[in-house]
Every structure is written in C-alpha cells, then in structure tokens.
Amino acid sequence: MSADALRLVLDPASVAIIGASGNPNKIGGRPVDYLRRFAFRGRVLPINPKRREIQGLPSYPALSALPIAPDVAIIAVPGEDAVAAVDECAEAGVKIAIMMASGFGETEGGKAQEREMAARARARGMRVVGPNSQGLANFGTGAVVSFSSMYLEAPPQDGPVGIISQSGAMSVVPYGVLRDHGIGIRHSHATGNDCDVTASELAIAVAKDPDLRVLLLYLEGIADPHNLAEAARVANARNLPILVLKSGRTAAGQAAAQSHTGALANEDRVVDVFLRQHGIRRVRDTEEMVDAVELYLKGWKPSGRRLVVISNSGAAGVMTADAASEAGMPLAKLSEETQAGLRAVLPRFAATANPVDITAALLTNSSLFSQILPVIARDPGVDACLISIPVAGAAYDIATFARDAAAFAATTSKPMAVVATQKLVASPFKSAGLPVYMYETRAISALDGFIRHRELIARAQRRMFNGPRVSVATGKGKLLNEAESLAQLASAGAPVVKHRLCHTEDEAEAALQALGGHVAVKGCSQDVSHKSEMNLVRLGLTDTRQVRSAFAHCRRILENGGLRFDGVLVAAMAQGRREMVIGAHRDPTFGTVVLLGDGGKYIEAMPDTALLLPPFEADDVQTALQGLRIAPVLRGVRGEPPMDTEAFSAAAMAVGRLMLESPDILSLDINPMLVGSAGEGCVAIDAVILRAEA
C-alpha cells in the first residue's frame, strides 16, 4: 500500500470501532459521538459483544459480524486485546487500523512488540496508526476518529490549516489556540508511537489536500526522513508551507521523548540542516507555531525585509526598532517624498522618520492614521509593516484604523502585523482580518519567521534537494593511513598538500629536493590516527641530514611500538592563513552529513562549524561560512585580504560528492584544511578516512 493510499484514512467510506462504548466520555465512545456529531458521510460500525445498540447505532458483537470489511477500524481496547484486534483486522481485510492503546513502544520491551505487530499487519496489506494514538480528525470529511475532548471544548470549523502530531496533546493545543483566534482547521491528527504509519508519511497525504494553506507538524523523533522529504517536495511544489516543532532538542528532552512516544534521539544540528534544506521552517515552541499561522493565510508576498513601524507610542517604535534590528530586519528608509507627506499631516513634534510616531495627537485627531497610511503605501522602500497601538481608549476611532490598515495590506500585498494589548484595540483589527500580537517582539518574530520561510521555500524550490541517501555501509570500519586518505581525496578533486610517500631514506631525500627544500616529515601508519601525540611529525625541515634522521626516527617509533610501518610521508610546507576543517560522516537517520568550519585543536571545546547535507552547491557553502563566527576574518578585517572561500567551497563540494559516490566511506576528516587569501587556494594538510571493512 503506497503512502498515497493513506488518503483513505482521511476520507474512509466506513469506520468500525472495536470496543465501542455507549458513554461518549470513554475512549471507545468519543469517536462514535464525533462521527455522528460532525456529520461523517461514511458508515459507522460500533463493535461491542455486550451491546445491541451504541449511541443509537446498531452494534455488532465482533469484527467478523460486520456486513463489510471497513476501510478504517479504531481499536479502543487496551493491552493484549488491542494486539489481538490488530491481527483480526488485518485478517478481516481492514485497510487501516488506528490503535489507541498506550503501553507499547514508550515502555521497555514494547518497541519490539509493536514492530512485530506492524509487520504482521503490513504483510496482509493493512496499515497501522499508533499505538498510543489519540486518533485522527478531518473536519472536511467529518472523519473524526479521535477520543480527544478538545473538539467539544473548542468547536471545529473547517479551514486551511493542517496539524499532524506524534503527540495527542500537540495535535489539539495548536488547534485550540487557533480556533480561539477564529481560524478554521481541516486536519488534526495524532499518530502516537508511529509503529507503522508515521507522522511524516501522513504529512505526504495531507500535503496533497488542495484546500490547505499551512501545515504544522509536531515531532519528537524523525525515523523516516525520506517521508518528510517527500512531504516537503509535495508541499514546495504547490507553495504549501510546512512548520515543524521538533522537540527532543536536548538530552533531557530526548530522554523524556523516549518515554513518551518511544522516539529515538536525532542529532539536533542535523535535524536543523535537514529541515532547512527541505524548505521546512523549524519553530522553537508552540507559541512560535501558532503565532506564525495567520501570516500564511493572507496570500501576502513579501519582496524583502525592510520594515516600516507606525505607532501612537514612541516607546513601541523604540522597542520595535530594537527587536527588528536584532532579527536582521532593517527599518525602511522612507523617501523624502514620503516624509514630506507625513510632515504635512502629523504634528510638529511627531517623528516622520521610521518609526513613524503619530504621538498622542491621535487622541484629538482620529483621521491622522487614515491620512498617513496611503502616504506610506506609496513608498517603494517598504517591504513589511508593523502597526502598534499599545494604548487607546473610547475616544479613538479604532474601527476606522483597522479598516484602513486592512486596505493598506490588501492593496500592497505587503505583510502586516498589528500589536495591541487592549481588547478594544485588538478586536477591530482581528475582525478586519489582520494578525494581532500582544507584544512588539512577538510580532517581529512572526514577521521575520514568515519572510525567512518564504526565502527558504523559494530556495528549496530552485534546488529540489534529492533527500538523504541512506544505503551506506555500517560497522566499525578501518582507518586509511594518511597517504591513502590524501590520495582518495585528491582523486575526488579535493586539493591536497604536495607530498610523497617514501619507503627509504633515499626516497625521502629525493622528496626533499623535489618538493622545494622545505618539508614536513610524518610517520605513516594505518594504526595511528594521532601522529603528533606519538611524536611522528617533524615540521620545517630543510636539509638532507634532518630529513634522513626524521625518517629513521619515525620508522623506529612505529616499529618499536609494534605498529604497522606504511612508510614516511614527506610533504611540502604549505602556505596559508587559517587552519579550517572539512569533515563528513553518516548519520544513522539522515545519511551523509558534511561539516565545515574553523579548525585548530580546540574544535571540540570551542566549535565554530556548520553542517550541510550533500548534494549541495557553492552558494550553500558560502551561506554556511557566512554564518560562522570566523565570517569577518573570511571576509577580511584589519586590512587583510579576504580568504579563498571559493576554493574552500569547491573542496567542500568535492568531499560531498566523494561521500555520495563512495558508500564505503564511513567518515572523513580533513584537519587542517589550510586556507590562503583569495586566489591562493586551500590544501588538505592532513586527513583521515574511515572505511567500511570489506
């Protein structure tokens, strides 16, 4: 059954409830009630051996007694009975079972049990949602097969938002807050432990819903990045934004997730780059998630990040300017024409530069607001607008402000956010269809996140990233020696230091001459990964005697240590300005990961690195470099020329390609990659490759 067929669970023709209850407040009674309450258009088939009728519907004693094989079966019985029910469903030809019982993958030993159960079901063509699932809810079709009480507390209204969550609570918390804001929601699905159908797989099906305008995911573990990548591909192709709250960012969070949904830990920095490269926005918390939604529903097309701030409070302007600056949103420089237009309207002491401070004069002249908006709307230097009215009272004509602001947004298609703490201000703006936030910092965070996400999606659309390759070798592997490692890098097109592997003192002497008379001599052995610590490195040698003696020294140390002697590497003393690093490894979930950044011996203690998932391009590397702490040094400071980030990018891409083309390489570490000034290139001075044993 393909992922596409999961659309059946969103719009089934029939739903059986195993363990149906006459009490709508019980797990087996709530879905029956919901299916009827929300006008499910298919058949509802309660199963309960003790009852003839459930909530007014005829009840069946067993699955085998049903007149048809239902598309979906809800399994509302606990423990071993639930496992038995799954097997019965598969046997009976059910397409998808939704298992609500807890106590499986989130407990010791339960993980294996739920996997076996899912495998048995799959072998018979049935898919399983759960266990530990609160159920799924589609308010477009009325297929509300959920036992959450939230849909009673916050009555549903169909709309353009989809929510998919591994957690029951997080499928309905955003739902509740958004409904409270008057926003309609189509999908609210809780997949639980994801023993078979995963949240990401369901996201592929939901992303195909043509009415959807924004898709929210809550994930505690990502076990199937290929499904999430496919969901992103589907979504990006139709400009559907996906926002993910991936919890378990920290060790404490991962431990908690393990005992909640049985999620296995993901490396958080890899999650970051995976999501980013797929055009998915990662939100930090529920607040950022719900704050984001409204901006996506307006059809606004931001063309840049230059913000105009309009307020009747100078303090709001100051605080907004701070928040915008810190988010990297510059305040728009209003044109002379715009400022003259504002001066013509506003009092003498009002600020007509951006932030525009209408001052308390708004109290005595309610039309000020309406007069300045068209002036600002004409300024081509403005990309987005924030209106803050922190205080107003009965004397203000807020309804008119709100109507004019909505007109501004509609005519310019520029994103707009409104800040208001008082209900009397917030309500008219909300009614006019504008996103309203309590505080300037939250509004800026929402605008900034929205505009950045549009940039991210545009990038992902241009790139159509292929997703992770997961078929790589595993096992503990064996180290290549330095000469072999450098050779493999060189053959992949990465620049490596000029060197010769020498097996005799005569060869070493010849290498000294050939390499220009200034060399490093290093003992070479596949048994040694830290040469310096074994005193196997001699730098800056210039005469024959030194080189011959260094050769003998290295050989003696290795042989005395009982370590394999692979020869002695004589390398040119390379010129360069900064020791950087390029590494790569295979993430067990996300596949190949390339690391790049500042090098040196404190790379673990004071890391300054970025990750990329190959395949990537030069501008991805440049963007990653610009995010490093050393970025100013790379650009050139104190009169120094810029560094050769072009050569470095090419080297990083060569490493990325090598990793994709050589699945037998488990990991790779170039440290240092010595980088010169622009035009001077870079060279790998040392490298270690770990290769899978044949």
Next chain:
Amino acid sequence: MSADALRLVLDPASVAIIGASGNPNKIGGRPVDYLRRFAFRGRVLPINPKRREIQGLPSYPALSALPIAPDVAIIAVPGEDAVAAVDECAEAGVKIAIMMASGFGETEGGKAQEREMAARARARGMRVVGPNSQGLANFGTGAVVSFSSMYLEAPPQDGPVGIISQSGAMSVVPYGVLRDHGIGIRHSHATGNDCDVTASELAIAVAKDPDLRVLLLYLEGIADPHNLAEAARVANARNLPILVLKSGRTAAGQAAAQSHTGALANEDRVVDVFLRQHGIRRVRDTEEMVDAVELYLKGWKPSGRRLVVISNSGAAGVMTADAASEAGMPLAKLSEETQAGLRAVLPRFAATANPVDITAALLTNSSLFSQILPVIARDPGVDACLISIPVAGAAYDIATFARDAAAFAATTSKPMAVVATQKLVASPFKSAGLPVYMYETRAISALDGFIRHRELIARAQRRMFNGPRVSVATGKGKLLNEAESLAQLASAGAPVVKHRLCHTEDEAEAALQALGGHVAVKGCSQDVSHKSEMNLVRLGLTDTRQVRSAFAHCRRILENGGLRFDGVLVAAMAQGRREMVIGAHRDPTFGTVVLLGDGGKYIEAMPDTALLLPPFEADDVQTALQGLRIAPVLRGVRGEPPMDTEAFSAAAMAVGRLMLESPDILSLDINPMLVGSAGEGCVAIDAVILRAEA
C-alpha cells in the same frame, strides 16, 4: 530639594491644574476627573481664566489667584505657554510641576530649552517632571495626576506593584495587562523627557513605599546611573526586586529613542553589567516583564534551580525538558522513594521519572493529580515545579487540581508555574493564586528569570556595590610609552614582563644577560601605539650581536620617522599558553569600565570579552571568565591543565583599583596579557595607557 522630597509628588496635599478643562477627555480635563474619581484626599485647584467652575469644582483665573501655593501643579497647556507656566509655578512656590506638553527635548534645539527651564526652576526650589510626561498615578493616595485614558479602560485596584516609565505608553501597558490578570497596582508613573526629575530618581522615592513587592522600570536612556544605583540600594536593602526594560539596545532603537524622549544613547553592554552588578534584572520586552510579576508576589523562596515537571501530556514534558535544559535548569532527579510512591499511584505506562507524565489516565481518575503532589512535595531534590495541563475537558476535576497545586506551593514555598492554554484550565489555577502561562517556554523563562534574579539580588546585598565614580578626567589625553605604561601597571600590583628600558647598546647588552639570554627588543616611543606595524619589534633574540643590532635598528626607525626616541625596551621572552586581554576605559555615563577576555589580533572581529564595573572581586572575574567562549580552555581540555585564572583575576582587580585611584587615566589596554597554566601566573607583555593631559 533632596530626592526624598520627591515623595511629595506621590502624596501631595494640593494639586493645581494649569489649563484645566471641563471636558474630561482633554489633557487638562482628565486629571481633574481622575483626582475626584479616585478619591484624592488633598485639594484640587483647577486654573482656567475663562471658567468659574470646572467639573463641579471652583476654577481660578490664574496661579496667583490660588488661596495656597500648591504642592504640585500640572501644566496642561502647550508650547511656550507651558514654559511660562513653569516659571510662574517656581515663582509662586509650587514644589513640583508636572509638564505634559510635548515638543521639547525630543526635537532639535528643545533639549537646551528644557534644561534651562529646569535650571531656573531648581534655582527657586521647584522640581519639574517632564516635559512630555503623561503624568503620575498613585492609587494608594488617589494622587492620579495623569491624562492617560488607560485608567478608564482598566479600572485601578491598589496593589503591590510599581511602574515607572519614561514613556507614557509603557507606564500603562504593563498596568493594563497586569490588571487584566487581576493584579493590583499602586504606582504608574510616566516621567517623559526627564529634564529634571528622572525616572530613576523617582524610583528611589517609590522604592521606599513599604507596601511595594515589585518595581518595574521602562527606560530609554539612563543619564543618572547614581540615582538608579541608589534606587537599587534602597530596594536591595528590603528585598524589593527591580526589573528594568531598557530599550535602545540597538543603533536603530537608539535613534528612535532620541526622537521619542530625547534619550542619549547608552553603551548597551555597559548597561547590562551596571544593572547586573546592582541586582537589577534586565528584561528583554514587555512580555518578559509582565510574565515575571506574579512570581514575585507569592513570597516564594527558591533554594535552587532543580525543576520537577508534572503533566498529563508527554509532549509538554518533552518541550519543558528542552526549555529547562536550554535555560540551565536541570530536571530534578527524583529519589527512589518518590518514584516508588508515584508508581504506586500511576498507571503502568506512565513516566515516573521526571518529567512525570500522568497520561490520559487522568481522564478516568481525577484523583491521580491529588495523590502524586504530596509524594513529590516530600522530595528534597526538588526546588521548583512546573505543572502543564495542555488539554482537559469537562470530565476533569480541575478545581481540585488547582487547589492541591496551590497547597503544594504554599506548604513547600517552592516556586511553581502552571501552563494552560484552555480557559477552563487556566481560570481555576488563577483563582487558586498560581501564575499561569500559555506555553511551557514562557513558564520556564519566567521561573528561570525569577530564580536568577533572586541570586543576583543576594549577590548585590552581600556586595553593596558602591556605584559608579564619575569624577574622572576628560579630554583627548596623551599616550604613555610602553615603559611608562608597564611601570604604572607594576606599581599598581599587576604582573608585567621582566624588562629594562635601555638608552644605549651597552645597556641593551647588559639587559640580555640579566634577563636570561632570551629576549624581545622593542623601540619605545610615546608617539607610537602600534609598534609591530612600524617594524619596531624583534622577538626571541639570544646573542649580543642581535640585540645591539636591534637596538640600533629601532633607534634609526624612530629617528628617521621624526618620532621621539624614549629608549629601547629589552624584555624577557615570557612563557605562557594564551594571549588574553585586560582593558579599561571611562564610560561618559557609567564611569569606569574594565574589559577582560580573549586576546589576539581578531579581538574586534571575533570578540570574546566581558565587562565589569570596579570595584569588583575575584569571584566576579571568575564568573565573567566562565561566561566567555574560551571558558572550556581556561578550565582545561584535551588533557591540558587549567589556566591560571586566579592570577588573571588578581591582575584584573589591580587594573580596577588603578583606574579608581588614578582618575587621570583615560584608558588602559593590556594586550596581550599572557596567561600560563594554574600556578604559573600571567604577565602583561605590552600595555598602553592614555592619560589626561595636565
């Protein structure tokens, strides 16, 4: 008139209103209405030459017609009339004038005008609040001399909170939100442009109000840190927490502040350290400010940072664990006894390690919550508690949960925060007197900020920081040469490299021998601050010939360049592991500032430094060092020993003392301060002192 006398403005016996209006919605009418509405116990004296009666009170034609000299006069007329009124008030013996007109210090030229006006008033013993002030409001005395409309929208209730703001809006926005949360507020004052009375000076008077439990300040500029320091001293002496929202953090924010309240820019990092050293918590935005308040009102005494998380949702536990980890709040490790107690109550698949996940079983057993709280309350490893109930419905007995949670907090005195998005959950907890937040991240941020602030206050109480010294020399100053700079440092007790200033080649040769035969030779001139760039530095010289030649070389370069030759410095080649930096300068507002951190040539491009205001102690330096990026290296990584931070701290304290004892030093820069491993000490290798010209 002392700052103490400002208490009169909080409790005047009589208030005149110059420009009083019969229309309560006008600036001159609103205070008259408020004084009557909020039962001001003193006399209200409207002044309006055109009216015999204002809002039912007899009106006077002019100040001179009043039967008494009023304690306070509100000046509600604009522009030049307002300036004239200030002068008349001073003449008439008014104690404090509150000037509401805008268009002074926040506009070009207006700054000088308002300063002169304030000086004239002060010369006659009158103080001025404003201009650009929305007025002051004391709901304890009914002295509500303000034209804000907020007190109509959100009716006041006297309480333990004080708000002082340079901005009108920010005096009432926190007021409005807190009142909406049911919190009572005593003070809500807007000081405006602070031409005379400043927000900080008013804070000293307000901090003495014995009923106050928390004091909130909004500042756009700090011009008088000595007043803020005194307010902190008063507050710390009685455990009154002060929270400051200091805006104008960024260049854009400072520009906006300049045109709002005429605030001059403060160096933001100095503001940070000033506030911290005085036990004042700096909040980032209004949200953090209002979110903080409730925790301070409960009398809770946190003894540590170990958090327990209790929820009916696993996801809430995961997200809380993430947020707590990131804030540096460890999850409490529950004792075996506690966990056994929880297992006895909770279902098999519930998590009994922290976070405690009650699971959906709470739906069928409402007593679970009440049963586990006493078990957790007995665990001595718990310092604070977060309860998250993201979803609940009619079937849950929330009122009981809330009552039990409040009892837990009351009996343990441990800080507690509740997370709830649904009103049906939030309301009973609020009614039970517990702080309720919408999201886990906000609750953690509030708890973390509260506990950190208590630590900060405790530290400030132990230390009783003396506040900034501002009487330092100014002007452009002149550079001391290296020898003079090192000599001054050495005399102050800072370790400097062994060296001799030599005036002949023979002296240089003798120095080589005396210093152990391995030296650096540097040209010494007060005209040169960057020796390396002028080729005046020779390192690692070991023989007589090299040293004599280097001497001659340095002399020649200086003399050929027409630069003063102060001799040649011959210095021992010092051993050390890392080049660090200690600097000091005089901030025009905050006085002496000491900077310390990592050294090297990229100190501007990749800064890793911290600031301290002297006097400070060794543990202040150690705390500052632990906040640096290089902290792991200082502690020792990769098998390296720790570095001598003790010697470095002593050196930093010596610099702090030197700066306090030598007001003629404008700035000082030790770069590098070479630091060795623990026990090896540190030495200043190079130093530059800028001294005021006599």
